[in-house]
Amino acid sequence: MKELIDKLRDTNELSRGEWECLIRGRTPKLAEYLFEEARKVRHAHYGTDVYVRGLIEFTNYCRNDCFYCGIRKSNLEVRRYRLDKQEILLCCETGYELGFRTFVLQGGEDGFYSDDKMVEMIGDIRDKFPDCAITLSIGEKSYEAYQRFYDAGADRYLLRHETYDAEHYGKLHPPELTAARRQQCLWDLKKIGYQVGTGFMVGTPWQTEANLASDMLFLKELNPQMVGIGPFIPHHETPFAAYDAGSKELTLFMLGLIRLMLPKVLLPATTALGTIDTQGREAGILAGANVVMPNLSPTSVRKDYSLYDNKICTGDEAAECRMCLANRMHSIGYEVVVNRGDSLNN
Numbered sequence: 546m547k548e549l550i551d552k553l554r555d556t557n558e559l560s561r562g563e564w565e566c567l568i569r570g571r572t573p574k575l576a577e578y579l580f581e582e583a584r585k586v587r588h589a590h591y592g593t594d595v596y597v598r599g600l601i602e603f604t605n606y607c608r609n610d611c612f613y614c615g616i617r618k619s620n621l622e623v624r625r626y627r628l629d630k631q632e633i634l635l636c637c638e639t640g641y642e643l644g645f646r647t648f649v650l651q652g653g654e655d656g657f658y659s660d661d662k663m664v665e666m667i668g669d670i671r672d673k674f675p676d677c678a679i680t681l682s683i684g685e686k687s688y689e690a691y692q693r694f695y696d697a698g699a700d701r702y703l704l705r706h707e708t709y710d711a712e713h714y715g716k717l718h719p720p721e722l723t724a725a726r727r728q729q730c731l732w733d734l735k736k737i738g739y740q741v742g743t744g745f746m747v748g749t750p751w752q753t754e755a756n757l758a759s760d761m762l763f764l765k766e767l768n769p770q771m772v773g774i775g776p777f778i779p780h781h782e783t784p785f786a787a788y789d790a791g792s793k794e795l796t797l798f799m800l801g802l803i804r805l806m807l808p809k810v811l812l813p814a815t816t817a818l819g820t821i822d823t824q825g826r827e828a829g830i831l832a833g834a835n836v837v838m839p840n841l842s843p844t845s846v847r848k849d850y851s852l853y854d855n856k857i858c859t860g861d862e863a864a865e866c867r868m869c870l871a872n873r874m875h876s877i878g879y880e881v882v883v884n885r886g887d888s889l890n891n
């Protein structure tokens with residue numbers, strides 16, 4: 546098994562069979578070796594810098610009904626909210642003062658924010674914060690819409706493929722959502738020129754090692770600038786309420802593998818990882834991750850953007866989150882830096 550890790554480190558790729566074998570055959574000892582190698586690669590390209598992104602969860606209305614997600618349209622228990630442009634700009638201002646140079650506008654697929662409204666909002670943020678990156682994470686849109694957002698000043702787009710395998714994808718989503726459409730969006734975004742982030746959940750119901758192997762092969766082919774992965778965590782008001790969460794152990798292992806496959810990729814230690822374990826994000830950084838994405842949303846709406854149960858930091862002010870993260874990273878020998886944090890994977 547160790548040879549497979551060496552091969553991955555030296556050639557940055559494995560075959561489907563090798564991926565399956567390595568993921569299936571993982572042991573704590575092997576993981577330790579993997580993380581050591583992943584850290585070396587991470588340090589070679591990014592040193593001990595940790596990039597931060599300010600996450601603004603600006604709407605929890607969603608037209609979709611993903612079986613895992615707490616803000617799916619069928620969940621009538623959610624208190625729905627939208628932030629208006631002024632509120633969003635205020636989040637950016639707060640974030641800017643705290644040293645954020647990347648803002649991520651994330652939300653459900655909310656028809657209220659028409660393409661015109663988004664273009665206007667992106668333009669305003671672009672004017673006010675010329676030295677910042679604007680990242681969108683608002684789901685599946687037409688090529689034309691993506692192009693308009695890009696022309697208005699958006700630089701980056703986050704859209705996880707969730708799971709590559711069409712059959713597995715079909716078990717996690719209603720029939721109107723397909724793996725093919727999701728993946729097409731990613732190719733569209735790349736073609737337009739966005740810095741693209743994709744990724745998948747670890748430990749979703751029915752996920753197999755073969756599914757994870759497919760995810761790795763897809764990542765290799767797409768070659769995105771960023772890869773966000775986190776454990777699936779059940780939400781009590783969804784069809785997946787009774788399923789087990791994904792494990793920290795497997796999530797960390799996948800992080801290490803991604804670092805060796807795409808040495809220069811941006812790799813966040815996600816909030817979901819920090820939710821299943823109090824030291825999850827630190828462990829993620831030590832497995833090869835180099836980005837954290839604290840929340841800039843107003844505390845008044847934080848609890849309402851619950852994609853899964855027990856999400857961390859829902860009561861904290863942006864400044865507290867920023868400080869807390871800086872301390873956490875410092876405690877393991879890393880440093881949060883003030884810059885756009887562009888990907889070296891181009």
Ligand code: SAH
Pocket residue numbers: 613614615651652653654682683684685703704705707745746775776777778779780817852853
């Ligand atoms: N509407 C946007 C943003 C989705 S929320 C979009 O379609 O891209 C961001 C990510 O949260 C999702 O891509 C999914 O991978 C993750 N997520 C949603 N529900 C989750 C859950 N129950 N556990 C873990 N991650 C979840």
